[in-house]
Amino acid sequence: MGLSSTPLLSAHKKLNAKTTTFAGWLMPLQYGSIIAEHLWTRNSCSLFDTCHMGELIVYGTLKENNLNKILPNDLEKIKVGKCSYSFMLNERGGIIDDLVIYKLEEGKWMLVVNAGTLDKDYRHLKSNIRTSVENISPQMAKLDLQGPLSREVLRKFVGTEIDKLKYYHFDYFSMLGEKIIISRTGYTGELGYELYVNCKRVKEFWNSLLTDERVKPAGLGARDTLRLEMGYPLYGQDITEETTPLEAGLERILDFRKEFVGKQALLKQKQIGISKKLVCFMTHSRRSPRQNYKLYFENQQVGFVTSGSFSPCLSCGIGMGYIKADHAQLGTKVVIKGHATEMQAVITAKPFYKNGSLKK
Structure with missing residues (x-):
């Protein structure tokens, strides 16, 4: 399958965005500094192009x-x-x-x-x-408006009815003369909304939202550091077909009172016990753990990093990874090694960042 371009690619070029290939799409990585975009999202409101979602x-x-x-x-x-x-x-x-x-x-x-x-x-x-x-992916475009000021921004475009929208709910709103779905969801840990728009008009919606001085564009780089500060897993890295919800700490999603695909295998895994567990860890320096770095406990390899980055809000390295279950306790000190680098880290609870506006 060839490389696909977001319908907003021309708009990104005008903003001098740096692009990257992501899941077969040419997508904006950043418009300026990833750290600046990250912090703007935490304090104001950012607009993300997520048209690649299906x-x-x-x-x-x-x-x-x-x-x-x-x-x-x-x-x-x-x-x-x-x-x-x-x-x-x-x-x-x-x-x-x-x-x-x-x-x-x-x-x-x-x-x-x-x-x-x-x-x-x-x-x-x-x-x-x-x-x-x-x-319906070819006809549907998606924009994410995320940040503590996102409700105030949307109020200007769709009216005060947006105030009634609860967390993980959605409704139909009239914006720019079109009926669209807006959900109060997101991937940043901040108050935020996802807008589902006709692909033919998404550029108009993008440009209109950016006329508000409280809104700035943000790319995949900031999206990744924001979700990592919250301990949200990324498919293809932190969770895959080779990992189960039990290993990933997502058992709360499972309803064992009903039948579902994979239930018997998961019941067996519950009975035997998991051998590995997805954990969050924080380094003692600004150095960042990276995917596939190894986790060591008392000179023995006990796991590997699935996601890692510098945290703009905590000013240290943070990450997620799988570790042997008997080493997965909070407070366990580990050593991360990779590419001739070594750093000390400690297993910690998620989210790393605890001051988000998510449910306000």
């Missing part, structure tokens, strides 16, 4: 479509206007993808999935859904 529509009620068996959380609890974090699992309990599911109306669900797994997810659903599945 949107799949599943039709039919839960009794008709089999969706409640494909996803491990109880979809019966999701009402119209609500969305929920979830994932698709294989029979081994491995994570095919993580996603957010929206109940648009009775008999109509939208799954927002990762760009790199869109085709795989679509095939998986087509093979298991008893009704119909539609890939």
